Amino acid sequence: MSIIQTIRDKAAVFVFGIIGLSLIAFVVQDAFVGGGSHLFSGSSTTVGKVNGTKIERENFDERTRAMEAQYQSQGYRVDESMRQEIQNQIWNGLISKELVTAEAQKLGIDFTSKEFTELLFSDDAPQEFKQQFTDPQTGIYNIEAARNAFKTLQKSKDAVQLRQVHDQLIDPIVLSQIQKKLMSIYTNGTYIPKWLIEKQNAVTGQVADISFVGLSYSTVADSAVKVTDADISDYIQKHKNNFKQERSRSIAYVLFNAAPNKEDSLNLWNKMEELKKPFAEAADPGVFVTRQGTKSAFFDGYMNKSRIQIPVKDSLFGLAPGALYGPYYDGNSIVIARMIGSKVLPDSVKARHILIATIDPQTGQPTLADSVAKKRIDSIQQAIAGGASFEVMVTQYSDDQGSKPVFGSLGYFPNGQMVKAFNDFCFEGKTGDKGVVKTEYGYHYIEVQDQKNFEQAYKIAYLSKPIEASVETDRAASAAATQFASQSRTAKAFDETVQKEKLNKRLAESVKEMDYQVIGVGTSRAFIKWIYSNKPGTVSDPVSVGDQYVVALITGEKEAGLQSAASARVIVEPLLRDKKKAALLVAKFGTYTTIDEAAKNAGQQVQEADSIRFADNFKPGFGNELIVIGAALNKNYQAKVSPPLAGNAGAYVVQVKNIGALPNDAANVEEQRKAASMQMKQTMGYSVMQALRDAATIKDDRLKAGY
Missing domain, CATH: 3.10.50 (Chitinase A; domain 3)
Known part of the structure; x- marks a missing residue:
């Protein structure tokens, strides 16, 4: 695990901070539309194709590992389920990227390095990037500070960072801007005419009273009609888009x-009871629970009250130092808790640091003698105390490559996130404290910039054992x-x-x-x-x-392809069965010129329904039959009775008694038009991407590749 992953969980800072390292490379290469950036590509197996373009396994794996590392740095457990979700997310993202860039290339859409630089050093810069150079007092993005930082960092030749920047920052920003240009072609072409809104208002303002006669499909036995495989196949062919299936x-x-049974649970409970006394008498409860193999690793620090989320927390908060609570069940574990102490602490701290590393975080091998590192950090402390710039010291000396591009800033982080010595300095001190702290990674010069949300914090040792079979x-x-x-x-x-x-x-x-x-x-x-x-x-x-x-x-x-009649039958058969029943019910209405004749032929009573509106989705007597609601607002059925109408639950004959209109003085046609236009634009992006995906030939070979 890298230092930055241990010290902080905001991977976006790392990603956005080191963008300056690749600006030169970005300018001199065609990194965008078409083949994309090939600076780091190499031969590898593929995991699939999009319209014939290969998705390389190397690229897929690297993006997957990066996202897994980001989740882990934020405290998430990347288990098998989450790993598969991540892989699916990466897969779909790579498909979208290829579809967007290919379509943009056809239309001649590009996003140049000049545009990229202008975006980054402007008020329209991505928010995650801007916040690293925003004055916390004024909230203003300091563009010059960002420019100056990159002037210092552009000399770097670190290929690993260049690659991370390209994959995690440049490509996403470029893709986002190209997609924005692409979508603007469609969204700028949307138009809602005034007459359409006025027509909609007129329709929705109508209200009608009707007489009707209904015959339910339930009056016809299912056995009276037969739906064949040929009927279903014909329906599938006419509605192919609704019956596509994956392999x-x-x-x-x-x-x-x-799973563990009651006996397994009881045996563990008895063992935990036996451990209560030695746990209570242990001189060092942290050492005791660790030696006992606790499921919950001992945290040698204070946890804020609001962050302790366990069922019995209220009982724990009332314990005196040294007192025990339990055993108690916590999910599939049995736990005993011992209170060690409590104090008031902030729930989050903002700090920055300079690291002089003594080990390589990847290999664990020493990189610098402890005495040399101590002298160097002491010199840095003295220089800053004498007026030297913290930013300059970070740029010249810090070994934390994650926070170095943002002048050592770690942003705000919660209590318990850092290694113990680092965490204790930040949370048990006060705002403005500066000093040197040694951790397993080396020596840190730390400045506490802010502390907020003070509350009671508790130090508790948990002896937790899982109930296992x-x-x-x-x-x-x-x-x-x-x-x-x-x-x-x-x-x-x-x-x-x-x-x-x-x-x-x-x-x-x-x-x-x-x-x-x-x-x-x-x-x-x-x-x-x-x-x-x-x-x-x-x-x-x-x-x-x-x-x-x-x-x-x-x-x-x-x-893969269209569903068979057998697999689609469960969905299609009820639809076709009702359609055939409708034909039988229509025949029952016979020949008629009035609603009373239609009712007599069908052996039913004429029913009445009042105040029917276009927006109704349910009315007593016929439920949610939209075909009846539509007929109720059809002026043609005032002069004459409707023909038989086949609905969702039955067949109907409708006679419109009258159609009126409700006043709508509050209607603002122009505001409605703007709202409708905005809604159309908001859904346009999804519609366009779905259309591109539907038209694409996508081959998923992940299973063959061993995923």
């Missing part, structure tokens, strides 16, 4: 529970799964064994090749890979997923 597989599976519990589940799998090597045997042993067979449809979990089973990318590495009809050996074992049978596969 997927389906499985049947049986789960064998290996015993060896016996796990073996029992594993043995049951193994026995079932050995008796179920074919699809027929699988079903026979399920029935014989009275097991619960579950089904999972539409498992996609890049999924990372099966609903009901849990997260396991390895399990998904197994599903796609074997043929339909294959039965798995027991697979451990979370706290259970699963034995699965691959039951089928659907290729």
Whole structure:
């Protein structure tokens, strides 16, 4: 883990801060539309293609690692589920990038290095960048300070930083600006005419009273109509966009529970009870819980009250120093807490520092003798005390490459984020304190710039043990799964064994090749890979997923394309069945010239509905039948009764008694037009990107690449 990841969690500062290091390289290369930047590209396998353009595995992996590191630096645990989400996000981002840049190239849209520089050193600069050079007292972005910082940093030849800058800052800003230009072509072409708003107001202001007759589809038995596969296939062909499907597989599976049982929980509770006395008597509670292998690592510091989020926190806050609380359940753990002490501290601090490193954070190897580092940091402290510029000292001497471009600024960070010595200096001192602190990374000269939100903070040692399945519990589940799998090597045997042993067979449809979990089973990318590495009809050996074992049978596969009649039947059949029922009900209305005749032919009573408006989505008598609401506002049905109308739940005949209009004196047509235009522009970006994606040929080879 790098120093910057340990010292702070704002990766954006690192990314935006070192942009100056690559301005020269940016100017001399064609980094944008078309092939993009090739400064760092190399030969590698691909993970897919977009309209024939390869997405390189190297690029994909680097972006994935960078995002994982950013999440980790912010305190998130990157587990298998999050890792897959990150990979999907990177994948979709690379697709969007290729689609935007390719479309921009066709239209001759570019974003030059001159435009980039003008943007960066202007009031329109990205907010994440501006805040690093914004005076906290005035809130004004100091453009000259930003320029001067880059003049100092442009001599750097650090290829790693150049690459990070390109991937994490230049490319996103350039892509954003190109996309902005591209979208402006569409958004600037939007126009809402005044007459359209006036027409809408007139329609929405109408109100009608009607008489109607209705026949529900439920009056016709489902068995009276037949929906064939040919009917469904014809419907699919007429509505292809609604029935596109990705490649997927389906499985049947049986789960064998290996989760901790009541006996496992009781055994752990008893062990925790035995530890209460030695825990209470321990001279150093931190050492004690560490030696006992606590699940919650001991934090040797004070945590602010607002940041302690556990169910029993109110009980803990009332403990005297040295007192214990517990055992108690906290999720799937049993915990004993010991109060060590409390004091008032800020919940966040703003600081800056200069680091003289004594080790390489990547390798852990020494880089500078401790005595040399101490003399150097003492000299820096004396120079600043004598009037030397902190900014100049950072630029010339600091070894923290993450904060160096922003003059050592770490921004605001919460209590507990830093290594102990660094954290204690910042939070237990006061605003304006300056001094030298030694950590495992070397010597820091620190200046505390601000402290805010003071509150009570507590130092607590937690002895936490997870409730885990015993060896016996796990073996029992594993043995049951193994026995079932050995008796179920074919699809027929699988079903026979399920029935014989009275097991619960579950089904999972539409498992996609890049999924990372099966609903009901849990997260396991390895399990998904197994599903796609074997043929339909294959039965798995027991697979451990979370706290259970699963034995699965691959039951089928659907290729990418249009759904079959069989798979679409569950959706299409009700629609076509109602359509055929509608034809039968229409015939019941027979020939008529009045609403009373239509009612008599259908054997129904004429019903009344008043005050129907265009905006209604439900009316007593016919529910949410939009076709009836539309007919109610049709003046043609005043002079004569409507023909039979097929709706969602039945067929109807409508007679309009009268249509009026409600006054709308408050309507401001111009404001409505502006609002409608703004809404159209806001949705334009998504619509354009979706259209580009729908028209693209995207090949996803991540599974073949081993993801």
